[in-house]
Amino acid sequence: xxxxxxxxxxxxxxxxxxxxxxxxxxxxxEKAYYQTLLFLQSRELRKKFHIDTxxxxxxxxxxxxxxPEGNSLIFYIARNPGLSSSxxxxxxxxxxxxxxxxxxxxxxxxKAISQVCADYKENGCDFKTRIELNTNLTQGSYYAQFADxxxxxxxxxxxxxxxxxxxxxDITIVYPNFTWNAYTRVGGASFYTSNSxxxxxxxxxxxxxxxxxxxxTHGPYPTVLFEQRFWSLGYRVLPTLCRGRPRKxxxxxxxx
Amino acid sequence: xxxxxxxxxxxxxxxxKKDYENASGMNILTHDHPIFSGxxxxxxxxxxxxxxxxxxxxxxxxxxxxxxxRERFRNDLRRNVIPKNIKPLAWSWIYPYNKEQPMQKVSVVxxxxxxxxxxxxxxxxxGWFNVLRRNDEKATKIVDNSVRYMMESxxxxxxxx
Numbered sequence: 001x002x003x004x005x006x007x008x009x010x011x012x013x014x015x016x017x018x019x020x021x022x023x024x025x026x027x028x029x030e031k032a033y034y035q036t037l038l039f040l041q042s043r044e045l046r047k048k049f050h051i052d053t054x055x056x057x058x059x060x061x062x063x064x065x066x067x068p069e070g071n072s073l074i075f076y077i078a079r080n081p082g083l084s085s086s087x088x089x090x091x092x093x094x095x096x097x098x099x100x101x102x103x104x105x106x107x108x109x110x111k112a113i114s115q116v117c118a119d120y121k122e123n124g125c126d127f128k129t130r131i132e133l134n135t136n137l138t139q140g141s142y143y144a145q146f147a148d149x150x151x152x153x154x155x156x157x158x159x160x161x162x163x164x165x166x167x168x169x170d171i172t173i174v175y176p177n178f179t180w181n182a183y184t185r186v187g188g189a190s191f192y193t194s195n196s197x198x199x200x201x202x203x204x205x206x207x208x209x210x211x212x213x214x215x216x217t218h219g220p221y222p223t224v225l226f227e228q229r230f231w232s233l234g235y236r237v238l239p240t241l242c243r244g245r246p247r248k249x250x251x252x253x254x255x256x
Numbered sequence: 257x258x259x260x261x262x263x264x265x266x267x268x269x270x271x272x273k274k275d276y277e278n279a280s281g282m283n284i285l286t287h288d289h290p291i292f293s294g295x296x297x298x299x300x301x302x303x304x305x306x307x308x309x310x311x312x313x314x315x316x317x318x319x320x321x322x323x324x325x326r327e328r329f330r331n332d333l334r335r336n337v338i339p340k341n342i343k344p345l346a347w348s349w350i351y352p353y354n355k356e357q358p359m360q361k362v363s364v365v366x367x368x369x370x371x372x373x374x375x376x377x378x379x380x381x382x383g384w385f386n387v388l389r390r391n392d393e394k395a396t397k398i399v400d401n402s403v404r405y406m407m408e409s410x411x412x413x414x415x416x417x
Contacts, residue, residue, distance in 0.1 A: 170407060217311060222385035229388055229396075233403060 057083055057152025058112055059207045060127065062144075065177055066160040066241055072134045075157060076127035076205070077146055078115035085114045086148040091133065094156075096141040096224050096239070097231050103135050112148050117206060120187030124205030139163035141175070141227060141239035143210065143220070156210040158220040160239055169238035173227050175220060178242045180208045183218040271349070271359050279349040280307045281395075282364060282381075285322060286345045291365075291377070291401045295394065303383075306392035309348050310383025315362035318347055324363060342368040348381075375409045377402060 063074035079085055088110040093103035110129055117125035131146075143156040160175070182191035186206040212219030230237045263276055281304035287297050295302070303309065316338060317325040324344060329335040344363035351359050364380030379402065387395040 171403075217382055217385075221389075225385050225388040229399065230403060233400060235403070235407070 056080070056155050057086070057150065058146050058148060058154035060144075060146060060154055060157050061125065061205055061207045062157060062159045063205075065158070065204065066162050068162050069139055069164045070136075072132050073137075073144075073159070075131045075133075075144060075146075076125070077110075077112050077129045077131060077154065078117075078125070078127040079112040079148070079152070081114060081116045083114055083152075086112050086150040086152065088112050088129070088131075089147045089149050091131065091144055091146050093133075093135065093137065093142050093144045096143065096227060097237070099228070102142070103133075103137065105133060107131060107146075108149070112146075117187040119203065120185070120189040120206065121201035121203050124203030125187060125207070126205075137161050139238075141220075141224070155207060156220075158208065158210060160241060163238075166238075168236065170235040171230050172238045172240055173223065173230065175223050175239060175241050177208075180212075180218050180220070181206070183213060184208060275349055276359075278304055279359070280304050280309050282308060282346040282348045284346050285363065286343070289345055289367075290405045291345065291398055293401050294397055299394075302398060303387060303392060303395045306383075306386045306390040306395060308383045308387055308392070308395055309350075309364075309381050310386055312382045313348065313350055313362070313364055313380055314378065315348070315350060315364040315380050316342070316344070316366065318344065318361045318363050322347065322361070339368045339370070342366050346380075375406065377406055 057080055058077055059080060060075050060077035063076070067073055075091075077088065088107050091103075091105050091107055092101055094100065095102045110131060113128050115125075115127055117127075119126070139161050141158070141160050143158050144154075145156055146154040158175075181202055181204055184190060184206060185193070187203070189202075191202055209219045211221050216222070227237055227239055263273075267273065267276065278301055281301050284292050284295065284300040284302070286292070287295075287300070317328045319325045322344070324338065324342060326335065326338060329338070344366055346363070346365035347361050348364045349359045350362040350364070366378045366380070368376050368378075370376060384395075384399065386392075387399060
């Protein structure tokens with residue numbers, strides 16, 4: 001009887017330890033799986049649409065998806081996992097209205113560290129390379145592209161400059177940014193990952209794929225097409241974003 | 257609702273092959289509406305090549321007479337949310353999300369005027385961006401017409417004042 005008790009006393013802690021390790025391993029494996037999947041999917045999408053067919057080595061996100069007019073712009077950049085770190089070379093910003101380049105700057109000296117996104121929640125990816133730009137961009141929607149000395153370039157990083165004073169506009173276009181964020185699995189989980197403890201803690205500090213991810217709809221590109229069409233018809237367009245209020249349990253819902 | 261189903265399932269459900277092949281696009285119901293200005297009456301289909309009906313669609317079921325089928329929801333809460341003055345403008349074949357029913361005709365472009373003011377033109381499909389990126393001239397004309405029509409709508413202007 002005593003031997004049985006000793007055996008149980010040894011086996012139970014061992015089982016619990018194995019269980020904890022397995023759960024931790026499972027989450028890490030799942031995170032790595034989604035990272036790889038996203039990397040491959042974005043490459044397949046580019047091939048499919050014949051847009052930017054070269055592989056994108058850099059990923060990043062803005063500190064906030066919108067910046068007030070006159071404020072400096074802050075981005076966090078990393079080199080895709082699997083590639084070695086490199087030195088950044090330049091950044092170019094394009095205005096979505098007419099897809100023209102409006103800002104270029106040499107940023108040599110900064111290093112793009114090869115990094116896996118740290119987390120899907122809380123502080124998000126926590127990319128270590130911080131780039132601050134003083135641009136004088138006026139109100140509108142834009143995307144930034146970074147380049148490094150290894151001839152790699154970044155995904156298009158979408159952001160909006162908010163007007164300090166509203167002028168007269170014909171059409172307001174609402175970019176569904178919470179939907180993009182709800183669907184992206186960067187960092188290991190999305191809003192739709194089937195684990196209730198994860199659902200409501202998605203971080204906005206994660207890269208968003210410009211072309212919209214696996215089903216082509218959850219990124220800026222589909223809405224960009226409409227903004228550009230409205231401008232081409234001669235209307236003055238005010239690009240804006242979804243707004244959400246933090247709730248007690250849910251950070252935001254916002255996806256549709 | 258979503259469109260995706262296999263051809264085999266659709267044909268077993270009674271759909272004609274021609275209709276299944278056209279299910280990626282829409283069909284005009286109200287030809288004299290300004291959003292269809294410049295579209296030939298003899299060719300009421302649009303968006304098939306560019307995959308206008310894509311992934312997810314919102315719409316209202318139609319009767320054989322191509323009117324909104326209000327009886328469909330007589331026993332559930334949805335009967336109260338279909339506006340009385342809603343006007344169906346274009347329809348498509350749709351495969352219901354719950355997959356319990358075969359493909360059916362659904363009004364996907366609808367227009368209505370809410371009691372509290374304003375003017376709503378619901379274009380129905382998540383796939384309208386396909387029309388723009390694939391340079392579908394016919395469907396893009398409908399996009400342009402729709403924007404101009406809404407910009408000229410006096411009731412919409414009233415709401416924004």
